[in-house]
Amino acid sequence: MRIQESFCPRCGAPATDGICGRCRAAGTRWLLPDARVTCIHCPTCGSLCHGATWTDASCSREDLAEQLVRSALHLHPDLTDIRVTLTLRDLSTTRSLADVQVTGTLYGQPVEGAAQVEIAWKGEQCDRCSRISGGYYEGVVQIRADGRETSPHEREVAARIAVQVEDTLQAAGERLAFISGIEEKEGLDIIVGSHRMGQVIVQQVVGALGGQCTVHPKLVGERDGRPVYRITYSVRLPRWKKGDVVWTGKEYLEVRETGGREVKAFDLAGGGTKSVAPVPDWRLVGNVREAMDAVVAYTDRGVIGLLDPVTWSSVENRALPWISPREGGMLRVLRDTVRGNLVIVG
Ligand SMILES: [Zn+2]
Ligand SMILES: [Zn+2]
Structure with missing residues (x-):
């Protein structure tokens, strides 16, 4: 006669390995919910605080509540x-209560449980908003033009x-790449929250409008034992910009590349x-961007x-080899106020 070796020592049911699944499941605390979770959010920008770090929130308050409650359940x-169903109700503007039902399978046994988790909503100014409201900045991108004012188009x-x-x-x-201000001075001043941001803006502005940049760092103090520099990025846009029409003294030229x-x-x-x-005595007539339509009579x-x-x-212009206008059609012109004529630009 062969003796069955494996019986559950608790309930005597057959078991392959020590205690049977039912007794193991019954003896296991598989749901250990926190009674309360706190959600710290920035009332100004909605960012969320996890531990010591802030992140931009990408979900709704409901989704966020659900995530928080799930992480507070501490499932085995x-x-x-696992299936979690959750109903949420607001107790006040700063407190919500979640009723949670959890079902699942543990050691082959179906189990179910319930929990209540309170969510405390706490508003706190985030790292970015506190820097902005505290007037913190790391750099200024100063946009000026060489020997002239910046144009509205360039500032835009x-x-x-x-x-x-x-x-x-x-x-x-x-997160800390923020603009804390854009001011129209003699040109444009862009006040930036991080050095890297200043560099990227300079790169792209020079790429789009031409010109050169010089960098002027200034030590302003210390933060966490490291020196803090405030950098002025001095961007100088070229004297002549794309589309400028100039009178050289002999001829009209349109600047195409600088x-x-x-x-x-x-x-x-x-x-x-x-x-x-x-040469310095080139005279600006206008920019093709400001050209007017004129009817070809x-x-x-x-x-x-x-x-x-x-x-x-009616005004007469010399025919131009690069353009063949139709009577009744349109041409683009700029007025040369000094010489008192129209300049055909396209
Ligand atoms: Zn058992
Ligand atoms: Zn914020």
Whole structure:
């Protein structure tokens, strides 16, 4: 006769290995919920605090409550087929209560349990908002132009780049990449929360508008035992910008590319592009961005007759080899107020 070796020592049921599943499940505390969890959030920007670090919240208050409650349940690692159902009610603006039902399988036995978890909502200013409200900043990107004022278009482009860089860096997790101010001074001052952000803005502004940047760090103190520098990024946009139409004393040129010592310019009389070194007595007529539409009244041997878009008088321009206008069509023109004529730019 063969003796069955394995019986559960608790209940006597057959068991393959010591205590049977039912007795093991019954003797295991598989649900050990915290009675209360605290959620620290920033009332200004909605960021969340986990331990000592803040993150931008990417979910709703309900989703967040559910995540917090789930993490407060402390389920036994052997529990499988877990299903948690949760009903949430607000007790006050700062407290919510979650009723939780949990079912699962433990050592082959179905188990179920219930718990109540209170959520305390606590508002606290986050690292970023406290820096901003405390006037903290690490740099200023100063945008100026060489020998002229910055144009509204340039200021607009620079401001738009700054806001985009802020979005991109923050989406990539750089919380302290913030703009704490954009001020129109003689040009544009962009006040930034981090050095890296200043560098990225400079790179993109120079990429879009040309010019050069010099960097001026200044030691302003210490933070956590390390020196803190405030950096001025001094961006100097080129004297001539893309689209500028200039009178050189001999001819009209449209600046197409700037950057180096020379500019690439389009000859508005003869057509064709050339590289020329700008000289100080070039005179700015305007920018093609500001050009007006003028109606082509007639074309005749070597002559384009235009209607002046402001005075409606008829003016004659020399025909240009790079353009073939139709009568009744439109051309883009700038007014040279000094010489008193219209300059055809396209
Ligand atoms: Zn048993
Ligand atoms: Zn905040």
